[in-house]
Amino acid sequence: MAAALVTNGDIPAPATGRVASIYSEVQASRIDHALPxxxxxxxxxxxVEGPPSSVAGNPDEIAKLFPQLFSQPSSLVVPSDFDSNDSQKKLKIGVVLSGGQAPRGHNVISGIFDYLQERAKGSVLYDFRGGPAGIMKDKYVELTPEYIYPYRNQWRSMIMCKDSCF
Structure with missing residues (x-):
């Protein structure tokens, strides 16, 4: 299964992506396991709108590096007594992991992706490449079903790695 990628320019797409034919028996048994x-x-x-973003130190420097993000309100997902129209909105969500490998990170990313596909149709999930530097350098890919599938339940976090991973 080739990985389909929509990129914003200079990020090379994987030549073939990971395919199920190279998985071990254990990996193959995990790939289609449904997660709650x-x-x-x-x-x-x-x-709902949450508190503004903040930093522990150097707020002036961070504000200069992230002028569009710093002090912007966060978003919170909270239970509701009625089915609101919020779940019908088309969303654009960016995911960035930092600090090295993120065990089970794929499950989180897959879960967000699955939710958007099922309940917020037309929404887009982006992967910022190379951690926080990807945000500053505007390096991202749009995650697609073909791109997400090979990484489901595979333990190591390879979706969100540096550009050279693929």
Whole structure:
């Protein structure tokens, strides 16, 4: 299965991606294992504005590096008594992991992707390449079903690695 990628320019797409034919028996048995949806997403919910983003140190420097993000309100997903229209909105979500390998990171990314595909149709999930530097350098890929599938339940976090991983 070739990985389909939509990129913003200078990020090379994987030549062939990972394919199920190279998986061990254990990997193959895990790939289609369904993961439970978090409780807050199983029932009606709403997205509310949360507190502004903040930093522990050097706020002036961080504000210069991330002028479009610094001090912007966060978003919270909270239970709702009624099925709000928030779940019908088309969302654009960017995911960035930092600090090295993220065990089970693929499951989190796959879960966000699956939710968007099922309940917020037309939404887009982006992967910022190379950790926080990917945000500053505007390096991202749009994650697609073909791109996500080979990494499901595979333990190591390879989706969100530096550009040279693929």
């Amino acid at each position: 949806l978090p409780t807050v997403l199983r029932n009606p919910f709403k997205i």
